[in-house]
Amino acid sequence: xxxxxxxxxxxxxxxxxxxxxxxxxxxxxxxxxxxxxxxxxxxxxxxxxxxxxxxxxxxxxxxxxxxxxxxxxxxxxxxxxxxxxxxxxxxxxxxxxxxxxxxxxxxxxxxxxxx
Numbered sequence: 001x002x003x004x005x006x007x008x009x010x011x012x013x014x015x016x017x018x019x020x021x022x023x024x025x026x027x028x029x030x031x032x033x034x035x036x037x038x039x040x041x042x043x044x045x046x047x048x049x050x051x052x053x054x055x056x057x058x059x060x061x062x063x064x065x066x067x068x069x070x071x072x073x074x075x076x077x078x079x080x081x082x083x084x085x086x087x088x089x090x091x092x093x094x095x096x097x098x099x100x101x102x103x104x105x106x107x108x109x110x111x112x113x114x115x
Contacts, residue, residue, distance in 0.1 A: 002026055002104045004095045009109030012085055020080040020109060022095030028076055029053060031097040036069065036080045038091035038111075048093070049080060063089075085113045 008020040020036065028034060035050035049059045049069040057069050068081045082089065090113050095106040 002097065002102075004097055004104055004106035006093070006095050006106040006109040009093060009111045011112045011114065014086055014113055014115050016085050016113075017081065017083045018085065018111060020082070020093055020095075020111075022078045022080075022097075022106060023076060024078075024095075024097055024104075028071055028073070028078060028097075031099055033098045034071070034078045035096045035098070036078075036093055037096055038089075038093045039108075040088075040091040043091075045094070051078060082111075085111075087113045087115045089113050 003025040005023045008018060012018055033050050033052045036048045037045050038048050039045040047060055048063055049067055051057050051069045051071060059067055066082060066084045071078045092108040092110050094108045097104045
């Protein structure tokens with residue numbers, strides 16, 4: 001069973017930055033894509049950013065220009081850097097790794113942005 005270990009969440013003031021980490025128990029190159037989603041209280045889970053096997057990236061409109069998804073091959077880790085954090089970024093952030101017929105989720109890491 002693949003495990004995704006997330007870290008890096010916390011409490012930060014508006015305007016600050018955080019870097020979230022996702023470390024799969026298998027090589028990141030064994031997945032078609034790795035994505036970050038978030039779920040705020042009372043809201044549906046939404047896609048924040050993704051990176052494909054080939055390195056292509058995509059972002060939700062709500063974070064474009066403030067967010068960078070990247071990977072460190074040597075550390076087998078995918079990162080989500082979020083700058084200029086806003087209170088509306090408050091959510092549980094989940095790492096999601098996809099293969100053709102399989103879909104894995106991490107346990108989530110809480111990000112709270114105070115105004």
